[in-house]
Amino acid sequence: MKLKQTPEDFRVTERTRYRTDPAGRFALYRVRKRGLATLEVVEILARMWKLPKQAIGFGGLKDKYGATEQVISIDGGPPRGLRQAHLSLDYLGRSRDPIRRESFTGNEFVIVVRDLAPDEAARIRERIGEVVRNGVPNYFDTQRFGSARGSGEFAVKRLLLGDSEGALRLALAVPTQEDRRRQKEIRQILDRHWGAWAECRRALPKCSERSIVTYLEAHPAGFRRAFELIDRNLRNLYCSAYQSHLWNRVLARVIRARAGTNVVEVPYGLGAFLFPRALPPATVESLRALSIPAPRHNMSITDPALARIYERVFEEEGILQKDFRLRGMQDTYFKRGNRTALIFPEGLSDEPDAPDELNPGRRRVTLRFGLPRGSYATLVVRCLTLAPPAPAANAHENSPIMDDAPDDEETA
Missing domain, CATH: 1.10.1510 (Hypothetical Protein Yqey; Chain: A; domain1)
Incomplete structure (x- = not known):
């Protein structure tokens, strides 16, 4: 399987909410880019238009490996567009409010999955129904961790x-x-x-x-x-990347506790994603309702089992919850927030598989779906392309929380 073989294989359109007002101080632009990350676009605009980077507002950080579209704002920005080989800006007008993270609600994706054998292409179509019913674990995918160094x-x-x-x-x-x-x-x-x-x-x-x-x-x-x-x-990126790494480890333990051995483990550089297989409806609903907080010094967890999982992860990292306060630092901190354990792709559909013009003798599949803000389309693709299940023990329903759970297992 090959993903993002060309930028057009991974198209992202941000769903942004904004209101124009001719008297507003913020100029709005629709940005289309290829091969550039959002922060690189900020650097380019700040340099070309001699702007402080803080004047440029955006909703989400878009991956450089794709063809993406989003709306940005510039405090006092010029009423004109920009055209470069891999970047274009169209001036949309002015607004009284800047574009912030809260300005966008999600993303629409069109993704081409390439270099598939015929049975792999067929399996994606078969898996769509299961993903629609059971959802996808809402991990942060590997592109979140570009700030981690080679040693992890x-x-x-x-x-x-x-x-x-x-x-x-x-x-x-x-x-x-x-x-x-x-x-x-x-x-x-x-x-x-x-x-x-x-x-x-x-x-x-x-x-x-x-x-x-x-x-x-x-x-x-x-x-x-x-x-x-x-x-x-960048500092915000460093903080959120480490929070996301810890959050992923917590979710993997939750899924292990809920699904037992009925999981598929997909390793990545910093750990492993655990994807459950064919969960009972009651387990799906309990995971759908579960919201896990991001680690912070004042994080509050009312679920004792989830609290134990976090304690175990902190212990393995050699840190304490109070360490997240970062005493003596004025402008570097960990943001608060909760994240749902499962996501359910909106309008997930595929086009009939077709010959792959870039990989002769192979097939390609085009997927379309929407996701809420902060969720990763690549996780949906991972879930759709999981290998066929090997014979395994049946998944179990949620069991009551046991205070004497062994050290290598949590129930959440």
Whole structure:
């Protein structure tokens, strides 16, 4: 199976709510892009139109590997559009309100799944009914974790453990797979001259990292404050990525407790997704009703079993819930929020499979569906393309919560 073989194989249209008002201070634009992430678009516009990045408002962070469409706002932006090879902006008018995360409700997807054998294409069609009935576990998919370094480390976890210098070095000097050539070169300079701040500053080109190094040159022990000089959008990304990683681990344990051995395990770089098979209706309804909070210092959980799962995950990470407060930091924090355990794709349908023009002798399937804000279409595709089930024990209904559950099993 191949996904995103071309940008047009993964088309995303954001459902955005906005009202135009000629007297508004915010200019609105419809952005269409290919091969660029949303934050890269913000960088391009800030540089081209000489804007502070904080003036640019957007709803969701769209993946670079696709053809995506969303509405953004610019405080005092110009009444004109923009055309580049992989980016276009159409001016929509003005508004009294900026575009925020709350401005969009979800996304519509058109996805082409390629390089399928005939039986694999047929299996997707068979699985659609099951996904419509049972939903899809609402994990954060792997693209959420681009800020994790190759070793699977999160810079923000270092902050929680009190290692401010380690957090900053991970964020600035350790490469990621997403880095473009210039960013890789900047990280190499930072790593080579780390601690020798005057030399580091002289070696760096003009970039945001240079201002952080200049601060450290004057405040050699000020790593915690230096971390807050990183772009706010990136810091938010670092915090949310680690929250999402922990949330995924909690959901996987919940599904193991509810579905028993009747699951399919799909490994990924930071762990494994557990997908349940053919759950009883009562179990589906209990998971549909379950909302799991994001980890925070003041997170409140009334379900004792869910609280035990979180305690176990924190223990394995070597952290405490109170560590999420990030004392001494003014503008870096973990956002509150709850996320449903299951999602049910809206209007899920497929077109008849067809010959794959990019992979001779193979088939392709085109899928269409909508998802609420923050949910991942790639998880729906993963669920639709699961391998056939091997003989396994039957799934069980929810059992009463047992306080003496063994250490390697939670009931939630």
